[in-house]
Amino acid sequence: MQDIARLADVSTPTVSRVLNGSPLVTEETRERVLEVARAHGYAVNRNAQKLRHARTNTVAVMLDFGSHRHGAIGDPFVFELLAGVSEALSVRNQDLLLSPPGLDDVRAFRDFHRARGADGFIVLGQGTRDEMLRSLGKHDIPLVVWGAVSSDAGYCAVGSDNLGGGRLAGEHFVSNRRKRWLFVGDIRHEELRLRYEGLKLAAQGARNVAIDLLPIASMAFTVTAETVASYLAGVAPPDAVFAFSDTAAMAVIGAFRDRGLIAPRDYSLVGYNNIPPSAHFHPAITTIDQKTDVAGALLVEKLMEQIEGDRPASVVLPTRMVRRET
CATH class of the missing domain: 1.10.260.40 (lambda repressor-like DNA-binding domains)
Structure with missing residues (x-):
């Protein structure tokens, strides 16, 4: 200079x-x-410039690789969220650092923050890491999580009304007079557990309804398809299925079709997320819509408030049923 x-x-x-x-x-x-x-x-030299200032103007965005076999994240919903976060960060002239390696526990997050690797963290998906995130929330580290919102979590979260979404799915089954329900998803994930609980709440108001639970070892599409196919080989097929995502619903449709079962003739089906392909799939998937159009901006807004020293409240976004062919 x-x-x-x-x-x-x-x-x-x-x-x-x-x-x-x-x-x-x-x-x-x-x-x-x-x-x-x-x-x-x-x-x-932007890196040298950052070292001269109190802030790095960099946000680390963490994906939930642990919920996908071999890190194969392919759900369009994840990338819709990521796109929203990326856009909101660019408006604020913030750099996005995507899933830096080695951040597997509280100490790693603390060390990365202290080393000025990032000003804060946005975690897209709690997965099975809720206990670790709760511990991280006890430290003075800016952190916002997309996932289930809990009053005692200790960290700021933005997420949909998962319990209400599950209830909507169950009410759909009741209105179609379905009796043998199946929930497809790993309820070790708090978001999915709440959806399952909402489904059970809807069943309480109906007569002679039985609900089965099919845990999925990984959220990968092929794993879901193989798990559902194996399940159908050993039981009488259910007449209603609530899948943890729209991509999982697509896997369900394929596995059921292989056994000659077609929605909505033989069973009702509800997905979750309302990703664009769900409207154009055959049959078009009935699903629970989340307000992803505002989620990315909200995640960034909440994180920036923390970076500035505030303590923002968590936000629960409304859900709604989008009725289509299934």
Whole structure:
């Protein structure tokens, strides 16, 4: 910067203001400094610049690789959330650091934050890490989680009304006079447990309803399809299925079709998330809609409030039933 200042006949602080976009510099001076910088190939070292400031202007966004076999995350819903977060961060001129490796426990998160790897963390999916996240919430580390919202979690969360979504699915089955219900999903995940509990609440108001639970070892599409196929080989088929996601619902449709069972003729089916392909799948999937259009912005807003020293409250987003062919 000293060389650029000498060549542009300005002070070094003026060069710094120009390169940082300060409004305290006249347009004429700004153009002269930028012209000299371009002519001599000068560019700001952003990493060095971050070290001089209290903030890194970087947010680490963590994906739930643990819930997917071999890290194969393929659910469009995850990437809808990620796109919303990315857009909201770009508006605020924040860098996005995607799932830095090694952050598997509280100590790793603390060390990464103290080393100024990121100003804070957005975790997309609690998975089976709720206990670790609760421990992390006890430390002074900016953290926002997409997932189930609990008053005693100790960390800020943004998520849908999973209990209400499960109840909506059950009410759909009741209205179609279905009696043998199946929930497909791993209820060790708090979000999925709440959906299952909501389904059971809806069943309480109906007569002669039985609910079976089919745990899924991984959220990967192929694992879901294989698990459902194995289940159908050993039992009488259910006449209603509530799948933990729309992609899981697609896997269910395939496994049922292989046994000659078609929705809605032979069974009712409800997915979750309302991803765009669910409307164009055959048959079009009845699903529970989450307000993903605002989720990314809310996650970033809550994190920035924490980074600024506030303690924002968690937010539960409403859910609604989108009725289609299944």
